[in-house]
Structures are given as C-alpha cells and as structure tokens.
Amino acid sequence: MLTIGSVVIRCADVDRQLRFWTEALDYEPRLPMDDDFAPLRPRSGPGPNVSLDAAPSERTLPPRIHLDLYADDQAAEVARLERLGAQRVHWPKRPADADYVIMQDPEGNRFCVIDTRQGAAA
Incomplete structure (x- = not known):
C-alpha cells in the first residue's frame, strides 16, 4: 500500500x-x-508533510501539479x-x-483555496 508522505515544493529561498x-x-x-531542505509537518493531527527544497527549477504555467487547500471560510482564508x-x-x-x-x-508556486461549504461558490 502507498500513501502520500510529502509534497515537495521547489523554491529559491527556503527561509x-x-x-x-x-x-x-x-x-x-x-x-x-x-x-537546502526543510520538511514541514502538521502542528496537530495527521496529514501529509510539505517539504521545501532549494533546487533550481523553471516555473511552467500552467503548473503540472498544484495544491488544493480546503477552507470552511474561503474569504477569510484568502485574506489571511x-x-x-x-x-x-x-x-x-x-x-x-x-x-x-x-x-x-511568494515565489509564484500556484495553489487553490477551495470553498468546502456545501453548495458554496466563490
């Protein structure tokens, strides 16, 4: 069985x-x-790691892969x-x-904030 252990984000400035x-x-x-490498984990509870890797990488648009972040209050999370x-x-x-x-x-890596309220539209 396989599980996602970490999503790796390439970046120029790890800090x-x-x-x-x-x-x-x-x-x-x-x-x-x-x-050059910083693995991050959820502060509380389970979830996949997100690792930051200082490695040269050309940005392509649209990106081949991106994160979908789920939000109960999309407007508040987008503002934050x-x-x-x-x-x-x-x-x-x-x-x-x-x-x-x-x-x-801040480095241009794309992600989406998804409104998880049932029937919600952004």
Missing part, C-alpha cells in the same frame, strides 16, 4: 517559504532540516493568505460559479 508555509498551513519544521504574502491569480477561463480561488505563494 522565506518556510515562514509562509508554516503560517499558511499551521505546520512546523520537522527536524533535522538544513539550509494575502496578508502572509500570497497573491490571487487571475484566470480568464475560471467559471463565475467556481468554488476555488487560484493563488500563488
């Missing part, structure tokens, strides 16, 4: 991304970590993530009744 993702997800560093340094991403093909908001972290 900056560490600050963003630990606050965004309420994660904490998993020791040991070094200057913007205060942490994330930005909304405009996509002209996004349906008007979409339940997701496309965002990017």
Whole structure:
C-alpha cells in the first residue's frame, strides 16, 4: 500500500517559504532540516508533510501539479493568505460559479483555496 508522505515544493529561498508555509498551513519544521531542505509537518493531527527544497527549477504555467487547500471560510482564508504574502491569480477561463480561488505563494508556486461549504461558490 502507498500513501502520500510529502509534497515537495521547489523554491529559491527556503527561509522565506518556510515562514509562509508554516503560517499558511499551521505546520512546523520537522527536524533535522538544513539550509537546502526543510520538511514541514502538521502542528496537530495527521496529514501529509510539505517539504521545501532549494533546487533550481523553471516555473511552467500552467503548473503540472498544484495544491488544493480546503477552507470552511474561503474569504477569510484568502485574506489571511494575502496578508502572509500570497497573491490571487487571475484566470480568464475560471467559471463565475467556481468554488476555488487560484493563488500563488511568494515565489509564484500556484495553489487553490477551495470553498468546502456545501453548495458554496466563490
């Protein structure tokens, strides 16, 4: 049996991304970590790790893979993530009744914030 142990995000500045993702997800560093690789784990409860890897990587758009983050209060979470340094991403093909908001972290890695309230639309 296989399970997802970690999602790895390539980045240029591990420290900056560490600050963003630990606050965004309420994660904490998993020791040991070094200057080039920082595994993060949920502060409480189960969940996949998110690891930050300082490795050269060309950004492609649209990205081949992205995170979907589920939110009970999408508007509040989007605003909180913007205060942490994330930005909304405009996509002209996004349906008007979409339940997701496309965002990017401080280095441009894309993710979506999904409204999990039943019948909700963004």
